[in-house]
Amino acid sequence: MLLEGKGLTMVYDRGKELETYALRDVNIALDINQMIGVMGPSGSGKSSLLYVLSGLKKPTAGTVVYKGMDLDAMSAVERARLRKKEFGFIFQRHFLIDYMTALDNVLVGINDASAAGKNKALLLMDRLGMKHVAYKKPFQLSGGQRQRIAIARALINDPAVIFADEPTASLDHANAQEVMAVLEEIKAKTSVLVVTHDASILKNADSVIERWDGRIKAEQPEKPVVALSKERHRASAGSE
Template sequence: MLIEMKDVNLVYDVGHDEETYALKNINLNIKENRFYGILGPSGSGKSSLLYLLSGLRKPSSGEVIYKGKAYKDIRGKEMAQIRNKQFGFIFQRHFLMNYLTALENVLVPLNSNKKEDIDKAKELLIKLGLEREINKRPAKMSGGQRQRVAIARALINDPEIIFADEITASLDHKNAFEVMKVLEGFKGKAAILVVTHDESILSGAEEIIRVWDGSIKSVEESRVNAL
């Protein structure tokens, strides 16, 4: 098992008269090389679930276990290396550096100017349909193009897990489906977790995790893969 969640709770305002459960009694297993959709309405706790799975947030109780080791037992430097080497992150906001070109943004996680790394970054951008944007800065690109640069940046280290949080929320349908098609191209090569409120973009997902009011309502094989 790649990631396990055991009796996980995430509580805000701990110790106050009114504690708020963002997530409650979560038990979940994430397997290698599977494409998961995390689906739920706004405020349901789906993004909080992703942040706990990735170690960006700590649970109030329970354990999140990565490859047999609880996040709480992984020290800061080791966790930083895991996030840089094993995890790829894509957020609703692309968080590109405006003063860098598309190519330079993709190379940021590597902190390298080696020819082989530059060539790899270029290959990723070309694969994502961004051959003409390689030397452009974010301000000269469309929203869909910027999001694809962010995807290339997330993939540059060949991560074993890709965490994607509402990455199509600010895109029109055409760009949203283009971005999802890119991610689907990595099925079988990494575990992919996509948080969204829009089920229509999850046609390529193999499992759907439905989140409602801080709880997992169901984990089901997607309709497409069940056929």
């Protein structure tokens, strides 16, 4: 397994009046060549799950194992290095820099403006159908184009995993489908974990996990249950 979270629990403001369980005993696994979707309403802990799995936040309980390495056993510096080398992130807002061209925005991902770096970025943009806008600025692009530039920036480092936090939330349906098509295509090389509250974008995911109240509720029945042990599924379904 490429990335595995076991018994993940995330409590914010523990011991205080506002104590919040963002994750309760969540098990999830992502394999190579997979795109997994995690569904849930606002506040159900989707972002928290991505932060914990990518080592940005430490879970209150549970373990995250990436390529056999326990993230908790690593130092903060080692975790940061791992993230930089192996992980890419896409957010709801694209966070592109408005005064820089699309190409330069992609190059931010490798901090390398050499001819070789530029060639690599242009090849990648070509693959994503974005080469023709390489010298335009973000405000001159459509929402879907901007998000595809953000995907190129996340991919330029050849990550093994892309974490996407509601990557289509600010897009119309057509642009959302376009962005999802790109994510589906890249899973041949880069595994993808997408969290969203929009089921319609996960039609082609290998597995979809539904979340509620920090717990895993159920998978879509027609999808193979690859990400979650059946026992856990029954246990959490029974407790609801």
